[in-house]
Amino acid sequence: MSVNKESVRQIVDAIGGKDNIAAASHCVTRLRFALKDEGKVDKEKLESIDIVKGSFSTNGQFQVVIGQGLVDKVYNELVEQTGIARATKQDIKNETEKKLNPVQRIIKTLADIFIPILPAIVTAGLLMGINNILTGKDIFYDGQSFIEVHQNWADFASIINLIANTAFVFLPGLIGWSAVKKFGGSPLLGIVLGLMLVHPDLLNAWAYSSAKTEGTIPYWNIFGLEIQKVGYQGQVLPILVASYLLAKIEIFLNKRVHDTIKLLVVAPVALLVTGFASFLVIGPVTFWLGNLLTDGVVAIFDQFAALGGLIYGGLYAVLVVTGMHHTFLAVDIQLVTTAGGTFLWPMLALSNIAQGSAAFAMMFVEKGNEKLKGLSLTSAISAFLGITEPAMFGVNLRYRYPFISALIGSAIAGVLLSINHVKAFSIGVGGLPGFLSIIHEYWGVFFVGMAIVLIVPFTLTFIWAKVKGNKTA
Known part of the structure; x- marks a missing residue:
């Protein structure tokens, strides 16, 4: 797909012109800007451009969602039109750090430390999920595990467990x-x-x-x-x-x-x-x-389980918006290694699904905007697989009521999970595959919670849109 030069010119104008760009780079799907003044951004104009699928600001970076493959061409054209120097993602991070306050700097530091090691932790979680299925009792056979019935699989499970545990050891x-x-x-x-x-x-x-x-x-x-x-x-x-x-x-x-x-x-x-x-x-x-x-x-959730689930489950997506969710990575890992599992991560997984469900509802609500319908579908799938930013920033926060609907659904599910003390033995994929990281005796409750975050946000968004008239906030 070729790049419309006029569309790139419109992007530059919408973000405040080339003089407002301190630095710019791109990742697989998004343009990443360090802007001198984000107040100059015209989001409505920006998101009306044909090649733009959404935009959001996080950790001092303003990001414009373009799409895989096309973003490379758009970035090359942007560099040619504006004359800005090509920058790496680290250059953008260094530039945006200058505008952060001390609390934001601490949060960003934690994010920069833990995000690079997440692939190893998530992989460990998935492999431990496979081991959990093979070694857990009452999954396939009453009172027995799969490897107890099929003992020739025992060493296979043992090797998987060793590989999975390495990241934590x-x-x-x-x-x-x-x-x-x-x-x-x-x-x-x-x-x-x-x-x-x-x-x-x-x-x-x-x-x-x-x-x-x-x-x-x-x-x-x-x-x-x-x-x-x-x-x-x-x-x-x-x-x-x-x-x-x-x-x-x-x-x-x-x-x-x-x-x-x-x-x-x-x-x-x-x-x-x-x-x-x-x-x-x-x-x-x-x-x-x-x-x-x-x-x-642990004591807070033991003494005030319902309240803890309501607050954390309901407001986790708000933490994502502010970037503060990265601070809980360290808490999750600490709980996994010292408390036998984390009760926070299961609520994260359901919060992601809730955002996807609300975005998915917008595909049925929106009748005339084919661009928004396409974005709703693709961002919902992304959220169901654990990546919520496109759904949150591209769809839900733009209309606001889908975001609120998702918060309500994840709050209800959070209460259910917390009062039943649902735990994950590791961080995993924070979406529909998340059940693999849940300790198997809690699967039943977790699946009920999953049904809640699939149904409630979708239903509330659909009804709210009919009452509200589907107007952006």
């Missing part, structure tokens, strides 16, 4: 790689730091409580100073703080150590200092804080 290594890279240090040193915190010579973190009760915690004795010889398997905060320290020490030394001896000084000193600090101060303090956070979240 060496989680600090993954986080160390991503965090040190984000903080400006060497990713390789981040991996070494993370693996150091789960070294087999250390007491496994999951055995810490029993060892403490029995008084068998091992110690190092460094010139009379006793340091607990404990690992930090499944912990998030220790490696985050240690990675920050490691990166800053490395940056400090790189600026001051002569090139001829950098190899002998920078990495060894940085790792040595960070290692001692991790086992002496960072680890014990953040281990306590992480458990305190986990216990606090």
